[in-house]
Amino acid sequence: MNVDPSRSISNEAQPAYLQIKNFVLNKIQSGEWQEGHLIPTELALCEQFSVSRMTVNRALRELSNDGLLVRIKGSGTYVAQPKYQSTLIEIRSIAQDIRERGHTHRSQVISMNRLKATAKQAKAYAIPTGATLFHSVIVHLENQIPIQYEDRLVDASMAPDYLEQDWSHTTPNEYLTRVAPLPKGFYTIEVQIPNAEIARALQMKANEPCLVLNRTTYSGGHFTSFARMWHPGDRYKFAGRT
């Protein structure tokens, strides 16, 4: 059955929906189908590949979910704008990152306490003024060298037993993703000069810049945590592949 000459890309062991995905991908990658191009209809691809419509539909739907195609009901399927002008990068959990490098991760709790949300905080995080917040400051070390100063605010109603955790075996990030799964939120990455306390905790010289990741997270639409993570600029970088 697999003798259609248009199925040139794939070895025949691949499922049909993948062969169709690769067929379309190659058309786009080769430039033959540019942005805005109207690609064949589902029924046309059914005939071309001798498969049923559900199979073609799955291939095109997945490409559409990946942002490569735009499908318009009643109209047709088009090659999407290359929104791939943007770079998707992944900021991983610091402890996990360190362990995957084969290094040892250790945490140092600098402070850990309870406070009431100020009016400003309440407004920023959409919580009631006076709501209980936990505040933690933890330094993370890779092979005994400090690489992150984590200053974090946690909504007590989302993580009531935050103060009782054993931070030598878990990190705030790991704990919070367990009690408040599927976090969403905002982030910024910036350069900042740390104050004396942070510089000392990170064993940095005075006036050396830090790479700072700020992250506000919500779980199920409710504020969970705001974290400010300081990294020594001279020995830390975010890295990954896309």
Next chain:
Amino acid sequence: MNVDPSRSISNEAQPAYLQIKNFVLNKIQSGEWQEGHLIPTELALCEQFSVSRMTVNRALRELSNDGLLVRIKGSGTYVAQPKYQSTLIEIRSIAQDIRERGHTHRSQVISMNRLKATAKQAKAYAIPTGATLFHSVIVHLENQIPIQYEDRLVDASMAPDYLEQDWSHTTPNEYLTRVAPLPKGFYTIEVQIPNAEIARALQMKANEPCLVLNRTTYSGGHFTSFARMWHPGDRYKFAGRT
């Protein structure tokens, strides 16, 4: 037909596969199904929701693709590790970013020339020694204020007419995603002190740190470009939502 009490999440206007996705999502988000939990089989969910297997399959497959479930043929479907301990962030095209803020973007070409790959470059990018490379240095301005110094190396075989582009109407990033679509590659984000030339081009004081994004891209497995993008640390940050 939609009277199953277990379908409590969704308004009845939603497609069945979405109702099933939301049902599973709620179980995970509420913590009822923790990491490693074996969830009901496809056939069980077929009965529970009175739908066919393909519909349940689509719901679970999409959640699996999103990394929320792990499906093991012959065994069952499990709640995945919360790899959501990582933050996915998006570094957008600088020109697009500026325009979406309602500001004006302008480019200043500092230099643009042709050179031959050194042995070191050849090794780093998996191209032949002596291969033709283009080198461009462009400063991007937002409302006439410089915010990015882009130092870029481009493989001439992937973009032969790179030198002839009109950089007042397009950016290297936009041009390259057109001629070499679907880029993949590596990146790092770090803090660096710029040299005198870069500091001058970005109108920065001496010894002020920069936020630097390095990015190597490949299209279709072939090296396309290496870019080093310098941003003034005191007035630029990466921001977004996840």
Next chain:
DNA sequence: TAGTGGTCTAGACCACAGC
């Protein structure tokens, strides 16, 4: 009105896991 994609059905065969 004809064509398109969005969704769904009620079956089917297969590869694989675990007993």
Next chain:
DNA sequence: CTGTGGTCTAGACCACTAT
């Protein structure tokens, strides 16, 4: 061996677009 997920079929009805 039974039960699981992976894939696929040949239909179907619907909402929407374009003419």
